[in-house]
Amino acid sequence: MTQTDVSTPWLTPIFDKHVQSYQNSRFAHGLLFTGSAGLGKFKLASRLAKYLLCTAKLSNDACGKCHSCNLFDANNHLDFHLLQSEANKAIGIDQVRSLIDVLNERPHLGDNKVVVIKDAQLLSTAAANALLKTLEEPQGNSYLILLARTHHQLMPTLFSRVQHSHVHSPSDEALVEWLSLQGTSVSDKGVLRQFQNCPLALLNYLNALKAGEATDERRHCVEGLFALLNRPESLFDFSQFLAKDVESRLMLLFFMLHELHKIKLTGLVCNNQVLNNQVLNNQALNSQVLNDDAVYAFALPQLQIWSEQITLKALRIVNDELLQTRASLMEHSGLKKELLISALLIKIKNRFKETTPC
Ligand SMILES: [Zn+2]
Numbered sequence: 439m440t441q442t443d444v445s446t447p448w449l450t451p452i453f454d455k456h457v458q459s460y461q462n463s464r465f466a467h468g469l470l471f472t473g474s475a476g477l478g479k480f481k482l483a484s485r486l487a488k489y490l491l492c493t494a495k496l497s498n499d500a501c502g503k504c505h506s507c508n509l510f511d512a513n514n515h516l517d518f519h520l521l522q523s524e525a526n527k528a529i530g531i532d533q534v535r536s537l538i539d540v541l542n543e544r545p546h547l548g549d550n551k552v553v554v555i556k557d558a559q560l561l562s563t564a565a566a567n568a569l570l571k572t573l574e575e576p577q578g579n580s581y582l583i584l585l586a587r588t589h590h591q592l593m594p595t596l597f598s599r600v601q602h603s604h605v606h607s608p609s610d611e612a613l614v615e616w617l618s619l620q621g622t623s624v625s626d627k628g629v630l631r632q633f634q635n636c637p638l639a640l641l642n643y644l645n646a647l648k649a650g651e652a653t654d655e656r657r658h659c660v661e662g663l664f665a666l667l668n669r670p671e672s673l674f675d676f677s678q679f680l681a682k683d684v685e686s687r688l689m690l691l692f693f694m695l696h697e698l699h700k701i702k703l704t705g706l707v708c709n710n711q712v713l714n715n716q717v718l719n720n721q722a723l724n725s726q727v728l729n730d731d732a733v734y735a736f737a738l739p740q741l742q743i744w745s746e747q748i749t750l751k752a753l754r755i756v757n758d759e760l761l762q763t764r765a766s767l768m769e770h771s772g773l774k775k776e777l778l779i780s781a782l783l784i785k786i787k788n789r790f791k792e793t794t795p796c
Pocket residue numbers: 492493494495500501502503504505506507
């Protein structure tokens with residue numbers, strides 16, 4: 439089953455709400471959908487675009503049969519436009535200007551025109567300013583749908599002119615049930631957290647794992663840190679692995695250090711409790727160390743060993759450094775990734791040498 443066929447029940451309430459608004463003539467000309475990657479924001483925008491363009495709308499969806507729907511399904515609709523960044527670069531003023539020219543023309547079919555802008559946070563200031571005018575005085579029945587991770591990434595003036603809906607990820611229960619409908623399952627809840635419960639991203643990963651096309655990233659992180667601490671020559675392998683997907687893999691390393699931090703804090707609380715009353719048994723202690731939905735709950739014994747080898751203060755320092763490295767690598771694509779990540783890993787490794795208890 440391809441991803442275009444999968445059902446996306448968590449998107450339905452937002453879709454229905456907008457269809458309702460359209461039918462009540464309260465549909466905004468500028469919309470913004472925010473949410474993490476892998477939630478299906480583009481799917482939602484496409485489904486809504488198809489509805490707006492459909493010339494025989496049903497009460498709750500596009501008809502799926504008219505000429506417009508057929509053209510849309512064939513990716514061949516002249517009144518649908520997709521604006522996106524090329525190679526993660528800014529979306530420039532020229533791209534927006536030519537889009538505005540198109541919007542000033544009459545629709546080829548039906549009454550409406552729709553533009554979807556992916557990664558709207560990448561609009562340059564000039565490009566965003568040019569869009570503002572279009573949003574203030576929409577040409578005919580043209581609709582703009584902006585997509586971004588969070589609304590904080592957009593210029594406030596642009597944000598103030600769109601109707602915002604945040605796409606929430608489904609609950610653990612709903613997600614596990616949905617995965618089983620797609621013919622797959624997860625080994626533990628930690629993998630749900632790894633993908634912040636984003637169904638499409640998770641399904642992609644699980645399918646790639648099953649097909650042997652992806653590596654188990656959490657396990658790779660545990661093994662990477664283990665090798666780093668015991669065999670310094672493995673540094674480059676681990677930094678290469680992390681550099682392949684800076685955004686998500688450095689986050690995965692962050693989760694590990696964060697959970698080590700949690701283990702240490704819980705350890706302090708438990709030790710105090712043991713001192714105060716001797717009734718806590720080992721099992722009770724263990725269950726308090728990490729929740730079963732922690733990303734690295736599966737590697738708890740190893741994490742407990744490491745938690746003895748680093749101080750709370752050192753963990754806070756390396757975590758800050760990790761987030762800074764990740765942010766600069768995400769912001770400036772020209773940086774030498776492996777080099778910066780290797781420098782970070784050496785700092786982490788050196789902090790682990792400090793075995794003085796906190
Ligand atoms: Zn139709």
